[in-house]
Amino acid sequence: MSHLLRHCVAALILVTLANTAHGHGLVPMLLKLEQIDDLHLRVSLKSGVTVAQTPTPVFPETCTPSAPQRTMAKEAHWTIWQLRCDEPPYSISLPGLGEYQAVAQYHSPGEPTHSSLLDAHSPVFQFKASGDWLGTLIRTAHSGIIHLLAGWDHLLFVIGLTLWLRRGKPLVLAITSFTLGHSLTLALAASGIIRFPVTLAEIAIAASLLAMAFQLNRGTLKQPSRATVLLLPLGFGLLHGLGFANVLNTQGLSGNDLIITLLGFNLGLELGQLLCVAAVLLVIFGMKHHIQRLQSIAVYSIGSMAVFWMWERALLLAV
Structure with missing residues (x-):
């Protein structure tokens, strides 16, 4: 493949990524349900996206909602309904979430708070499902x-890590180290123990992609040291965990709800990570006679997207 053709292929990949790729900045919402008495329920929906992008809850047929009241808060808006129910409600749904997520919380006097994570595939909150830990998981x-x-942004890092090492034991060590890093900061940030500005975390994640592109550009002729294989992914994993926590944004989850949510979300991350590694290894095996060309395309793609995301996210600091 000539240098010109290689650059054209890389440019095509970048155009595709620029039009479809998003980082991890999914903005969760908070659906707060407060039981006032046997017949009345207060429903509050906090959203960090526009009113047009914010879904409207679907209330039980046995409940009559009041007219919505909207108020603005810092970087978010609230919509509040008062419900009068002829009988206790069993569920409330939030259809139309799309790429967004919502944390639903149910508060009833004298009872523990019940929380659940809603998304486009599971938009229904069950009032009586506090013991459904398996479903939440x-x-x-x-x-x-x-x-x-x-x-x-996370996916490209895993792709770059796999292309960089390609070998059994070093790759396993690196993926394990990356997993430990992002699992640690995900747990600490989601539980509120540490706090880090979202935009700075996103810039740092983009910078980790640029560093991976430089590392990948050095080739694989020289075997990296064990310390490099362990510490480099660990450090970058700590940064990516902050991004994962920004997406999860538990907004008040605590106790068993927090533990199960963190465990399930992290388990899903690892399964997705393993799927990505397996797919890249399959591509490497199928293109083993053109591995250097594949690696060059990856360097251009990952490095260019990293610079684009760093610039894009740095602009948010000036807003």
Whole structure:
């Protein structure tokens, strides 16, 4: 493949990615359900996206909602309904979430808060499902898989890591180290123990992609040291965990709800990560006679997207 053709292929890939790729900036919503008495329920929906992009809850047929009241808060808006129900409601749905997620919380006097993560595939909140830990685990695991496979910044890093090492033991060590890193910061950030500005975390994640492109450009002729294989992915995993936590944004999950949500979401991330690694290894095997050309395309694609995302996210700091 000539240098001109190689650049053309890389440019085509970049155009495709620029039009379809998004980072991990899915903005969760908060659906807050407060039981006032046996007949009345207060429903509040907090959203960080536009009113047009914010779905409207579908209330039970036995409940009559009041006219919605809208208020603006910092970087978000609230919509509030008062419901009068002829009988206790069993569920409320939030259809039309699309790429977004919502944390639903149910508060009833004298009872523990029940929380659940909603998305386009599981938009229904069950009031009486507080013990359905398996269902919550499955839903959050599915959300983790979808997030990793749809979040191109994380996905490109895993692709670059796989192309860089390609070998059994070093690759296993690197993926394990990356997993430990993002699992740690995901748990710490989602539980509120550490806080880090979202935009700075996203810029750092883009910078990790650029560093991976440079590392990939050095080729694989020289075997990297064990320390490099372990510490480089670990450090970048710590950064990516902040991005994962920004997506999850538990907004008040605690206790068992927080543990199950973190466990399921992280399990989904790992399953998506393994799918990505397997797919890249399959491509490497199928193109083993053209591996250097494949690696060159990856260097151009990952490096260029990293620079684009760093520039795009840095602009948010000036807003």
